[in-house]
Amino acid sequence: xxxxxAIVEDDRxxxxxxxxxxxxxxxxxxxxxxxxxxxxxxxxxxxxxxxVLMDIQLPGMDGITCVAQASVLCxxxxxxxxxxxxxxxxxxxxxxxxxNGYVLKNTPPVKLLQAIAELHGGxxxxxxxxxxxxxxxxxPAQATPSASELSSRELEILEALSKGMRYQEVADTLFISVDxxxxxxxxxxxxxxxxxxxxxxxxxxxxxxxxxxPIVDTxxxxxxxx
Amino acid sequence: xxxxxAIVEDDRxxxxxxxxxxxxxxxxxxxxxxxxxxxxxxxxxxxxxxxVLMDIQLPGMDGITCVAQASVLCxxxxxxxxxxxxxxxxxxxxxxxxxNGYVLKNTPPVKLLQAIAELHGGxxxxxxxxxxxxxxxxxPAQATPSASELSSRELEILEALSKGMRYQEVADTLFISVDxxxxxxxxxxxxxxxxxxxxxxxxxxxxxxxxxxPIVDTxxxxxxxx
DNA sequence: GCGTGAATCCCATTTTCATGCTATTGCCGA
DNA sequence: TCGGCAATAGCATGAAAATGGGATTCACGC
Numbered sequence: 001x002x003x004x005x006a007i008v009e010d011d012r013x014x015x016x017x018x019x020x021x022x023x024x025x026x027x028x029x030x031x032x033x034x035x036x037x038x039x040x041x042x043x044x045x046x047x048x049x050x051x052v053l054m055d056i057q058l059p060g061m062d063g064i065t066c067v068a069q070a071s072v073l074c075x076x077x078x079x080x081x082x083x084x085x086x087x088x089x090x091x092x093x094x095x096x097x098x099x100n101g102y103v104l105k106n107t108p109p110v111k112l113l114q115a116i117a118e119l120h121g122g123x124x125x126x127x128x129x130x131x132x133x134x135x136x137x138x139x140p141a142q143a144t145p146s147a148s149e150l151s152s153r154e155l156e157i158l159e160a161l162s163k164g165m166r167y168q169e170v171a172d173t174l175f176i177s178v179d180x181x182x183x184x185x186x187x188x189x190x191x192x193x194x195x196x197x198x199x200x201x202x203x204x205x206x207x208x209x210x211x212x213x214p215i216v217d218t219x220x221x222x223x224x225x226x
Numbered sequence: 227x228x229x230x231x232a233i234v235e236d237d238r239x240x241x242x243x244x245x246x247x248x249x250x251x252x253x254x255x256x257x258x259x260x261x262x263x264x265x266x267x268x269x270x271x272x273x274x275x276x277x278v279l280m281d282i283q284l285p286g287m288d289g290i291t292c293v294a295q296a297s298v299l300c301x302x303x304x305x306x307x308x309x310x311x312x313x314x315x316x317x318x319x320x321x322x323x324x325x326n327g328y329v330l331k332n333t334p335p336v337k338l339l340q341a342i343a344e345l346h347g348g349x350x351x352x353x354x355x356x357x358x359x360x361x362x363x364x365x366p367a368q369a370t371p372s373a374s375e376l377s378s379r380e381l382e383i384l385e386a387l388s389k390g391m392r393y394q395e396v397a398d399t400l401f402i403s404v405d406x407x408x409x410x411x412x413x414x415x416x417x418x419x420x421x422x423x424x425x426x427x428x429x430x431x432x433x434x435x436x437x438x439x440p441i442v443d444t445x446x447x448x449x450x451x452x
Numbered sequence: 453g454c455g456t457g458a459a460t461c462c463c464a465t466t467t468t469c470a471t472g473c474t475a476t477t478g479c480c481g482a
Numbered sequence: 483t484c485g486g487c488a489a490t491a492g493c494a495t496g497a498a499a500a501t502g503g504g505a506t507t508c509a510c511g512c
Binding site for chain 4: 377379380402403404405406408409410413422
């Protein structure tokens, strides 16, 4: 069965060209072509294609935001980003938003179809520099500077705390008394200069929050009593 | 300047072959060749190469564990994994442990040197299926099923709580009363079936902890009172 | 041998959290 | 228009957590 492809591209000429290319190639079908992100978000869920070829630069809502939302609405659809420039940061953000690969706009037709096929086949076409960035992002929680200040026992306890365990539970699993847990926690808080479990955990095990939609930044908390 | 390459490979024939290949190719230098992970861990830090070609299957400590530790000791060194089989899971773990790319053992010499060069140049040679896996791991915190159960206001509050804010602080930043925060929290806990801030946060914003070293799994907490 | 720090433990106090019950307002869909 | 739900708020209680002040043991380095 042919790979069902939808296109999101604001430039009419390119859009129609792609539409014809995809529609006219054996093994591919063009199910829809949208001129902007907004209409794509409305149309895509009604008839989810296998692959969406999405321009990043779009009037109004950009392609990255569009993917972020569309990937939720169409969980089985793959998104192939299309960019004019090989902008690492931008493409990287797109990948985090839910895209599965990307191609440059000047990619020759044959290569483009290959990329679509690769995407549909389970691959993720992208450039070497993007690949490196992506891989690098896999190991962030590794050497947190603040973690080195803690003893291994303390880390062990913090690890438990990060899972939501109460002091008594931590004590039970580590075969020590609750008071010992308290002591360690106190020592940790002192070293880390924090005053709560959540703060400690966030400081030592930075949360890799990969949100698709921008979230308003909440102002930082103030110092507490004293 | 030539790319300095070290080799970790238990098979003597392959090891010597690689050593000769790398040492005899212009632009490459072979700085060392180790027969096992243990000796590599001792030798590598003394003379950190640019790239380490590391076999995954090794007697004793495996190549993944070795990379996990060596990458900490030699932060500027790139690790290229070498596998006999295209085992996604295994290679993926290696990447999480700190490897930057991988090649199959039957890779022809020219391709191998290309991969080393690509790695050294900032790329990350890997197969399509690995790339896909890697990209997929980028967006876990996205469509958490439990998050959809919460109202936007509740999410907003939980977001604040995840940063370590106390109820009073949340109330102040959102311009509502502490009791209202309490109410929302109660409603959330009910929906999420949890009984603490940490549990709620973990459930809605799953922490992407990518450790290089395996950590003992702590048993799950029990139900609380009642 | 002595200081130091990690790990263990105990007791006590204050703060913050979790939870239960209740209640008002405003919006939206049946 | 009525019922339900989200958002707001108050009051109260008991459970955890945070903090403070000790104390002991043990390994390690100087």
